[in-house]
Amino acid sequence: MSTTGMNLTLKIWRQKNGNERGRFETYPVSGISEDMSFLEMFDVLNEQLITEGKDPIAFDHDCREGICGMCSMYINGQPHGPNDRVTTCQLHMRSFKNGDTIVVEPWRAAAFPVIKDLAVDRSSFDRIIAAGGFVSVNTGNAQDANSLPIAKENADEAFAAAACIGCGACVAACKNSSAMLFVSAKVSQLALLPQGEPERRERVINMVNKMDEEGFGNCTNTGACAEECPKGISLENIARLNREFLLANVSGK
Amino acid sequence: MTKLNSKIPSGSIDTKWTQYKASVPLVNPANKRKIEVIVVGTGLAGASAASSLAELGYKVKAFCFQDSPRRAHSIAAQGGINAAKNYQNDGDSVYRLFYDTIKGGDYRAREANVHRLSEVSGSIIDQCVAQGVPFAREYGGLLSNRSFGGTQVQRTFYAAGQTGQQLLLGAYSSLQRQVGMGNVQMYSRHEMLDIVMIDGKARGIIARNLITGELERHFGHAVLLCSGGYGNVFYLSTNAMGSNVTAAWKAHRKGAYFGNPCFTQIHxxxxxxxxxxxxxxxxxxxxxxxxxxxxxxxxxxxxxxxxxxxxxxxxxxxxxxxxxxxxxxxxxxxxxxxxxxxxxxxxxxxxxxxxxxxxxxxxxxxxxxxxxxxxxxxxxxxxxxxxxxxxxxxxxxxxxxxxxxxxxxxxxxxxxxxxxxxxxxxxxxHYTMGGLWVDYELMTTVPGLYALGEANFSDHGANRLGASALMQGLADGYFVIPYTIGNYLSQDIRTAAIPTDHPAFVEAENNVREQINKFFAIKGTKSVDYFHKRLGKIMWDKCGMARNEKGLKEAIEEIRALRIEFWSDVRIPGESNEFNPELEKAGRVADFIELGELMCLDALTREESCGGHFREEHQTEEGEALRHDDKFAFVSAWEMKEVGKWELHKEELVYENIKIAQRSYK
Structure with a gap:
């Protein structure tokens, strides 16, 4: 290993599986280049652990370009670490300095049970989408795409909401483990578009009910979710979700 | 030697698909309910196929190794998706998209498949918009287009630099809708580790539950591999860390031919x-x-x-x-x-x-x-x-x-x-044009086993044009397989679900377990990544952007040696009955090593330059790729005989509608 680069102390949550108790373990790493991503720093540590005959740290990751939403990690008290609008895989070591101690934990929420170490089960999000996060259009039913003009403003706003990567940082950031930002992003995308109109009311009710059923907490408007969201999903979506929900309820559907 | 039957329908190029659809046997709704289809992979091809087949009434089981189907690597596609809509009034047409794709592929793709792709391209955009995919729009509210490499029209639809994400989330929402309706059973964090063959047909898979390590048997009347490309054989690529060839390779080992493995796209x-x-x-x-x-x-x-x-x-x-x-x-x-x-x-x-x-x-x-x-x-x-x-x-x-x-x-x-x-x-x-060989119906050489999207070899020849991968994945899943699978399943309506205690399932599961035990028994000294990096370096240096005979021969020897070293010195920590990412990687790298050798063999055999395959011995005076159409206008379809030994089959490429020519972009 190179003698140049940063020396760091990592305090990492280790937990064998969902049934056993976890604990923090401390690991020193050295020779960390500032051009490495945070996950590449974990690769270095794991390589070291394997060489020493120890169990490497399990963590979720896949695309490593900030779009698949698979990486998680609660770093020094913040989901995806200290930088704004960045997933853990895009966090680079130049954001840290030599000698730093870095604490890394999994997402912590009742609806995201730990699988092992830093990997958690986020399938509750899939079930929320299955409850209503779609337009019911079978393949082959569509009319010509340009037969439905949509104001650019609405299309852009819908896109901004649809940019959610489903990583769960909003839930991890929330003191109540609420999934309101995630749910509101999908509800907003489809509420802003004419395609979503026919199922607008059932959708919001079904998704919110499923969210509650999965054990996510309530929203108390602290805004931590939007603050920590790597894709900048706006808090306005939650306001829209609340309006949609109210409207759906008073309309008696 | 098996003669490859590409099953291209007769008739003129622009009526083949229409006539095929009009005459292909159908499965009636009552029978569809009794037929089970397994879909491996949930990217654009897999999610669109799984949801479309479920909508038709088939019982679908879908598998992905990620924690959610929404994470498949299609999500990372940035630029856009092509469609011959001619919304810009700039002279686009089905024929022109067909022509550009054949030419862009350096005349090594099958005409009939590419024409079909071009024909259904417009419907893809319609379908995605109907799902609520927020494509970029102009102020008048209509869809916006941009241009991409290898074309002179604006036919690319996009959603900022996140087109793949938006298309995949559209397909995923359709998939989740079917999951919610009980028509699709979704198995996330599951990896397919073998195909189960009964009476010469693909009848199911063995999958490992990645959380518990348990091996599971799943029956299907047909199996669809939508498992993406194999660019990670190079270790460094733009693919996701988990992207792998394992599903396709297990199929190859069970008799599915591998088409044009050396055709790699370097972006x-x-x-x-x-x-x-x-x-x-x-x-x-x-x-x-x-x-x-x-x-x-x-x-x-x-x-x-x-x-x-x-x-x-x-x-x-x-x-x-x-x-x-x-x-x-x-x-x-x-x-x-x-x-x-x-x-x-x-x-x-x-x-x-x-x-x-x-x-x-x-x-x-x-x-x-x-x-x-x-x-x-x-x-x-x-x-x-x-x-x-x-x-x-x-x-x-x-x-x-x-x-x-x-x-x-x-x-x-x-x-x-x-x-x-x-x-x-x-x-x-970035992308692999090669993949499992499939016929016009997207069936591999194994009856009942299909390959869709990047996992097959079919539409891009020796080079894929930008914004065409998304088009192909969705074309295969939404608009091709729902029709073509009927031709096979209509013959299968009397086959009842085969119980998974059938000896073929037991044997396949035992083989998978044996390989896992073998990994743990090695107790070597080097990590999986160590071997993967070495494989990647051999591939990049000798089977990358430029290739030559000497280098390829060396690479084959080096990869063979690496295979032996891997199987004697790899270290897998932990146990098999737990969440164990190192074990997952080991299985994938073992398959990459075998694939790497085949890619080099294919590159060595193809004594010409075409598209992404550049043999230094074959170039023009100006350094451009020099094809040899008289000798190499064919698809190389490799049949595996044993590890490190293959037989080559050729599918001749016939160009009836496009005049084969030296590609020029000057």
Whole structure:
């Protein structure tokens, strides 16, 4: 290993599986280049652990370009670490300095049970989408795409909401483990578009009910979710979700 | 020798698909309810196939190794999706998309498949819009288009630099809808580890539950592999870390032929390697070549200065810059196809004109675009005599709207601001045109086993055009397989579900368990990544952007030696009955090693240059790829005999509608 680069102390949550108790373990790493991503720093540590005959740290990751939403990690008290609008895989070591101690934990929420170490089960999000996060259009039913003009403003706003990567940082950031930002992003995308109109009311009710059923907490408007969201999903979506929900309820559907 | 039957329907090219659809046998709704289909992979091809088949009434089981079907690597596609809509009134048509794709593929794709792809392209856009995919729009509310490499029309639909994400989330929402309705059973964090064959037909899979380590048996009347490409054989690629060849390779080992394995796409615009720690490479969308200009210094001394850091890009005056794509290919300029752009970058860097410390980078410059857009914006806003700072500020805003997420990503990764200084880029492995050989119906040489999307070899020949991967994945899943699978399943309506205690299931499961036990028994000294990196280096050096006989022969020997070393010295920590990412990687790398050898063999056998396959022995005087149509106008379909031994079968390519010609973008 190179003698140049940063020396760091990592305090990492280790937990064998969902049934056993976890604990923090401390690991020193050295020779960390500032051009490495945070996950590449974990690769270095794991390589070291394997060489020493120890169990490497399990963590979720896949695309490593900030779009698949698979990486998680609660770093020094913040989901995806200290930088704004960045997933853990895009966090680079130049954001840290030599000698730093870095604490890394999994997402912590009742609806995201730990699988092992830093990997958690986020399938509750899939079930929320299955409850209503779609337009019911079978393949082959569509009319010509340009037969439905949509104001650019609405299309852009819908896109901004649809940019959610489903990583769960909003839930991890929330003191109540609420999934309101995630749910509101999908509800907003489809509420802003004419395609979503026919199922607008059932959708919001079904998704919110499923969210509650999965054990996510309530929203108390602290805004931590939007603050920590790597894709900048706006808090306005939650306001829209609340309006949609109210409207759906008073309309008696 | 088996004769390959591509099952191309007769008739003229523009009626083949219509007639096929009108005459293919159907399965009635009552029978569909009794038929089970397994779909492996949930990217664009898998999610669209699973949802469409479930909508038709089939019982579907879908599998993905990620924690959610929404994470499949289609999500990372940036630039866009092609469709012959001709919304821009610029002369596009089904024929022109067909022609561009065949030509772009350097005349190594099957005409009938490509024409069908082009025919259904428009319906894909319709379907996605109906699902609520928020494509970019113009102020009038209609869809916006941009242009991509290898074409002279604007036919690419997009959603900022996140088109793949939006299309996948659309397909995923349809899939989840079917999951919610009970028509699809979803198995996330499951990896397919073998195909189960009964009476010569694919009848199910063995999958490992990645959380518990349990091996599961699943029956299906048919099995669809939608498991993506194998670019990670190079270790460094733009693929996701988990992207792998394992599903396709297990099928290959069970008799499915592998088509054109050496056809690899090296994408010209990726962020260069920064050091040994690098775990993956990041693509900067091809759409950036719409507005960005690619250059290196014209003078060797300037290149030296850039390499040792004494000069910066902005220190090189305009007159001393070599916009080599515009110079060599005036008709297409910066928008030449990917293989051409990649080789041109390599040529300049090999000649010593690289612009970073490793000498392996060229500039992608947005200064001209920022100024051009700034001036247009100033005119729009009626600003008279705006100063250059104002123009620049206005231009940056426009560029930000078009490419903002890409520029942000570049800044995150490199620490350099691309609005102020040109980006540095270099080619990287991105896509594999090769894959499982399939016939017109997307069936492999194993009855009942299909391959869709990047996992098959079918539509892109020797080079894929930008924005065509998304088109193919969704075409296969939404509009092709729902029809073609009927031809097989209509013969199978009397087959009851086969119980999974059938000896074939037991044997397949035992084989998988044996391989897992073998991994743990090695107790070697090196990590899986250690071997993967070594494989990647062999592949990149000897089976990468340029290949030659000597190098390929060496590579085959080196890979064989590496295979033996891997199986005697790899160390897998932990146990099999737990969440164990190292075990998952070991299985994938074992398959990559076998595949690497086949890729080199294929590259060695194909004594010509075409598309992404560049054999140094076969080039024109100007250094362009030189095809040998008289000897190599065929698809190489490899049959595995045993590990390290294959037999070649050829599917002759017949061009009845397009005149085969030397490709020119000059």
């Amino acid at each position: 010209p615009t990726c962020i260069p390697v920064s050091g040994d720690h690098q775990s993956k490479l990041t693509l900067m969308s091809e759409s950036l070549r719409n507005d960005g200009r690619i250059w290196v210094p014209a003078k060797p001394e300037d290149a030296k200065a850039l390499q040792n850091g004494t000069k910066k890009a902005n220190d090189i005056p305009e007159a001393d810059r070599d916009y080599y794509l515009e110079r060599r290919y005036p008709a297409f300029g910066n928008l030449v196809p990917r293989d051409v752009a990649s080789r041109a970058a390599k040529e300049r860097c090999d000649a010593g004109f690289g612009v970073n410390p490793t000498g392996q980078a060229v500039f992608l410059d947005y200064a001209a675009a920022i100024e051009r857009y700034g001036k247009i914006e100033a005119t729009k806003q009626n600003l008279s005599n705006p100063d250059s700072a104002t123009i620049k500020a206005l231009g940056k805003e426009v560029v930000k709207e078009k490419y903002g997420n890409l520029f942000d990503m570049y800044l995150q990764i490199t620490g350099e601001n691309p609005y102020e200084t040109p980006m540095k880029i270099y080619p990287a492995v």
